Amino acid sequence: MDHEREADEAEPPPAASAATLTRAAFPATVRERERTAGFPQSARSRAFRRCHFPDATAQEWNDWRWQLRNRIRDLAGLERIFRLSADERAAVQRHRGPLPVGITPYYASLLSAGDAMQPLRRTHIPVGGEYLHLPGEADDPLGEDHDAPVPGLVHRYPDRVLFLTTGFCSTYCRYCTRSRMVGGGGEYTFSLDQWQRAIDYIAARPAIRDVLLSGGDPLTIATDKLEWLLARLRAIRHVEFLRIGTKAPLVLPQRVTRDLARMLRRYHPLWMSVHVTHPDELTEEAAESTARLADAGIPLGSQTVLLRGINDDTDTMRRMMHRLLQLRVKPYYLYQCDPITGSAHFRTPVATGLRIIAALRGHTSGYAVPHFVIDAPGGGGKVPLLPETVVGRDGADLLLRNFEGRIYRYPDPEGACASA
Numbered sequence: 034m035d036h037e038r039e040a041d042e043a044e045p046p047p048a049a050s051a052a053t054l055t056r057a058a059f060p061a062t063v064r065e066r067e068r069t070a071g072f073p074q075s076a077r078s079r080a081f082r083r084c085h086f087p088d089a090t091a092q093e094w095n096d097w098r099w100q101l102r103n104r105i106r107d108l109a110g111l112e113r114i115f116r117l118s119a120d121e122r123a124a125v126q127r128h129r130g131p132l133p134v135g136i137t138p139y140y141a142s143l144l145s146a147g148d149a150m151q152p153l154r155r156t157h158i159p160v161g162g163e164y165l166h167l168p169g170e171a172d173d174p175l176g177e178d179h180d181a182p183v184p185g186l187v188h189r190y191p192d193r194v195l196f197l198t199t200g201f202c203s204t205y206c207r208y209c210t211r212s213r214m215v216g217g218g219g220e221y222t223f224s225l226d227q228w229q230r231a232i233d234y235i236a237a238r239p240a241i242r243d244v245l246l247s248g249g250d251p252l253t254i255a256t257d258k259l260e261w262l263l264a265r266l267r268a269i270r271h272v273e274f275l276r277i278g279t280k281a282p283l284v285l286p287q288r289v290t291r292d293l294a295r296m297l298r299r300y301h302p303l304w305m306s307v308h309v310t311h312p313d314e315l316t317e318e319a320a321e322s323t324a325r326l327a328d329a330g331i332p333l334g335s336q337t338v339l340l341r342g343i344n345d346d347t348d349t350m351r352r353m354m355h356r357l358l359q360l361r362v363k364p365y366y367l368y369q370c371d372p373i374t375g376s377a378h379f380r381t382p383v384a385t386g387l388r389i390i391a392a393l394r395g396h397t398s399g400y401a402v403p404h405f406v407i408d409a410p411g412g413g414g415k416v417p418l419l420p421e422t423v424v425g426r427d428g429a430d431l432l433l434r435n436f437e438g439r440i441y442r443y444p445d446p447e448g449a450c451a452s453a
């Protein structure tokens with residue numbers, strides 16, 4: 034058997050419709066691999082595996098459970114692969130409690146071994162800045178715990194709820210909004226009994242029509258257990274719409290087995306928000322995982338946190354948005370970084386995000402422009418932020434600034450009535 038072509042399950046080859054756009058973006062060798070039943074493994078992944086996990090076969094590498102079992106979780110694991118800076122080493126040694134170090138071998142292959150300033154590396158290896166606590170920061174800046182009627186369920190808006198399914202992620206992002214609860218060591222526990230209480234709460238409230246499954250990462254849950262939850266939620270007649278928020282397609286793309294995709298498609302309408310940080314995450318493997326989900330009929334949207342020195346420039350953001358569209362992922366939200374405790378080194382001025390949106394709007398496809406929002410601290414919900422485009426009135430005319438900065442008039446009927 035060709036060990037460079039993994040078969041994640043004994044299944045027929047992908048349908049002819051799979052990933053047409055995605056394939057066009059990759060060389061013939063990748064398209065060739067995709068015609069097999071297996072999951073692609075980039076040259077970069079192969080080289081990394083042979084160097085750092087020489088005993089692992091290609092099949093093991095492409096088994097998401099192997100990826101979870103072999104995560105890099107401590108100083109020794111990091112130092113086996115990375116040349117840590119003194120700041121990183123001290124930060125890892127100092128860490129206690131939730132949001133531990135956790136990096137899948139696959140994702141580690143995308144991180145620079147020697148450059149501590151590489152964007153992806155900065156998002157996953159702790160630095161001393163995590164231990165600086167500034168005024169205005171909080172462990173639960175969005176006030177989620179305050180809006181939790183039962184443990185693990187946030188009910189803030191009348192018609193929708195946030196269902197926290199697990200505290201586990203395959204990789205831990207250092208800027209995580211839920212750093213207080215992910216990765217163990219915190220006060221949060223998740224169990225089937227807790228899920229049942231949340232399901233009962235939703236079932237008893239006909240106003241709830243939209244359930245967002247998040248965590249932690251719901252796609253790290255075993256397929257049969259996740260199906261148990263989806264089936265129970267789908268059985269509630271007033272729940273019209275299910276959503277899953279996940280980073281797995283980019284940090285653990287092997288998780289998107291055809292078995293998982295087949296299971297998910299049984300619970301439509303099911304949408305998915307994919308957490309993406311940087312264009313370097315949008316690899317051949319990520320193209321396969323997103324293609325499998327899109328081919329299962331799951332509309333995909335992206336969520337990105339604006340992060341200082343990581344993705345806070347127009348070129349990086351434009352490349353990321355364009356690549357997402359190629360992968361059939363609609364750029365959806367760009368978040369101003371929440372004021373989580375220890376996040377100052379990640380946060381940018383709000384003006385940076387506005388500048389990026391202004392530089393995208395009109396200069397690229399409208400589909401490539403996400404909504405820039407602040408999740409209002411204290412539980413105020415998402416507040417959209419827009420560059421100033423309505424600059425005033427002249428009589429009945431509305432004065433508008435276009436993407437080139439030129440002013441145009443629109444004869445506004447409302448203005449005409451007001452001035453009549």
Ligand code: SF4
Pocket residue numbers: 201202204205206208209210211212215248249250279280308
């Ligand atoms: S994947 Fe999401 S929940 Fe998990 S650490 Fe990253 S931001 Fe937090």
